[in-house]
Amino acid sequence: MERLSVSNFLSIKKATLELKRINIFIGPQAQGKSILSKLVYYFKEFPLGILESAIEERTKRQFDSSAKDRFERIFPPYAWEGKAFLIVYDTPSYKILIENEKVGFRFKFSVTYTSSIGKALVAARKTVRSEFDTSLRAGGSIARGPVAISYVHQAIASSLLRDKLEQTIYVPAGRSFFANLQKSLFSFIASSIPIDYFIKEFGAIYENTRTGGITRQAARTRPKGVDKIVEDLLCGSHEHLKGEDWIVGARGRVNLSHASSGQQEALPMAIVLSIWPYLSSAAYTRSFVIEEPEAHLFPFAQGQVVSLIAAAYNAPGNDGVFVITTHSPYILTALNNLVQARNAASVANEKELLEIYKIVPKDQLIEFDDLAAYAVNEGGVTSILDTEYSLIQAHAIDGVSEYFASRFEKLLEIEAVAQDRMNMDLI
Numbered sequence: 001m002e003r004l005s006v007s008n009f010l011s012i013k014k015a016t017l018e019l020k021r022i023n024i025f026i027g028p029q030a031q032g033k034s035i036l037s038k039l040v041y042y043f044k045e046f047p048l049g050i051l052e053s054a055i056e057e058r059t060k061r062q063f064d065s066s067a068k069d070r071f072e073r074i075f076p077p078y079a080w081e082g083k084a085f086l087i088v089y090d091t092p093s094y095k096i097l098i099e100n101e102k103v104g105f106r107f108k109f110s111v112t113y114t115s116s117i118g119k120a121l122v123a124a125r126k127t128v129r130s131e132f133d134t135s136l137r138a139g140g141s142i143a144r145g146p147v148a149i150s151y152v153h154q155a156i157a158s159s160l161l162r163d164k165l166e167q168t169i170y171v172p173a174g175r176s177f178f179a180n181l182q183k184s185l186f187s188f189i190a191s192s193i194p195i196d197y198f199i200k201e202f203g204a205i206y207e208n209t210r211t212g213g214i215t216r217q218a219a220r221t222r223p224k225g226v227d228k229i230v231e232d233l234l235c236g237s238h239e240h241l242k243g244e245d246w247i248v249g250a251r252g253r254v255n256l257s258h259a260s261s262g263q264q265e266a267l268p269m270a271i272v273l274s275i276w277p278y279l280s281s282a283a284y285t286r287s288f289v290i291e292e293p294e295a296h297l298f299p300f301a302q303g304q305v306v307s308l309i310a311a312a313y314n315a316p317g318n319d320g321v322f323v324i325t326t327h328s329p330y331i332l333t334a335l336n337n338l339v340q341a342r343n344a345a346s347v348a349n350e351k352e353l354l355e356i357y358k359i360v361p362k363d364q365l366i367e368f369d370d371l372a373a374y375a376v377n378e379g380g381v382t383s384i385l386d387t388e389y390s391l392i393q394a395h396a397i398d399g400v401s402e403y404f405a406s407r408f409e410k411l412l413e414i415e416a417v418a419q420d421r422m423n424m425d426l427i
Contacts, residue, residue, distance in 0.1 A: 006036070007087070014379065021371070022335075024326065024335070026329075034325060050120050050124055052066075055149065081109070094113060098111050123155040123158070126155070168289060169287070175268045176265050210245065218275040218276070227274070233270055266301070291325050303333075306335055310338050310365070
């Protein structure tokens with residue numbers, strides 16, 4: 001099991017959390033949900049930095065420098081360089097530590113790791129060198145093709161005691177940003193304009209997804225129900241024509257730049273989640289970090305997004321991880337429905353299973369043991385799982401409603417007292 005521990009980093013004072021297949025961070029704004037999700041992304045992508053460094057034939061010192069540089073691009077130093085913090089990411093086969101340690105009157109920033117990471121880097125570089133020597137003997141240059149790189153993949157994965165490397169796709173908030181780029185998206189990605197790290201990373205993936213041939217490849221293994229979820233979520237089908245995105249619905253065709261804010265937010269997320277989990281790969285397991293999947297969506301549509309995520313979680317051959325940050329109790333309610341469907345299915349007979357699958361399709365059931373859910377607030381995290389009933393705790397879902405209901409009841413009481421007083425005055 002993977003574990004993330006954070007001490008005194010930005011808005012997180014103290015947090016320790018275990019990561020499972022599906023991980024939910026819920027809480028008020030500016031409490032640290034995105035910090036945690038970005039840290040998870042950084043650490044999960046760390047082994048891919050080994051791959052890149054090996055192919056580029058970088059030294060260990062250069063690898064270490066690139067690891068620090070990447071952290072600073074995700075978390076700009078101005079926000080933390082004058083404060084001591086410690087972040088630890090622990091897996092069964094390796095550990096990574098990021099520390100800003102106070103030494104005298106200064107701070108020393110470091111990224112360190114256990115020996116298995118170093119061994120993976122050595123193994124990858126040896127594999128690249130071996131491929132280079134083989135190519136030279138054949139009268140060519142070092143091969144950069146899929147076969148050669150697959151050997152490097154295997155060397156790294158074997159050193160880290162894994163079958164595959166993990167590719168993590170970060171789906172940021174503010175996805176409507178891409179609605180007005182469309183034809184200019186490739187130029188924008190290639191430009192040197194300063195922009196948020198994750199917007200640019202996701203932009204490259206989104207461009208490749210909507211214009212590449214991978215859509216047809218994914219369609220061969222994707223359940224038909226996924227297409228229906230996407231159409232219901234978008235209130236129409238998606239078309240990509242001449243560099244532009246269109247949504248074709250009952251009222252005709254609408255360019256994405258003129259679509260509703262909900263459609264603009266949902267389309268990039270829906271495209272990625274309906275394609276990448278269904279691309280078979282011998283080299284990669286694909287994981288996803290999704291910020292605010294509920295953005296600009298009606299509660300029923302939020303449930304459809306959860307169904308889309310659940311279908312991806314159940315995709316054959318992909319055992320990737322999903323990290324979701326949200327403000328919405330409807331996301332939790334929708335998840336609880338899918339978990340409860342799995343709970344019921346575990347004790348149901350054949351007839352009862354058919355009834356369950358009429359309510360929740362079989363490929364959307366979620367195993368409770370694969371779920372982690374945390375409330376993020378006031379610098380810490382608290383698990384909101386109810387292990388007795390194998391669900392997300394009810395108070396985590398109903399707490400806000402209870403708050404407003406309590407205020408509403410008090411206002412009704414005041415109104416009743418005031419009305420009685422007025423009636424008495426009239427007597």
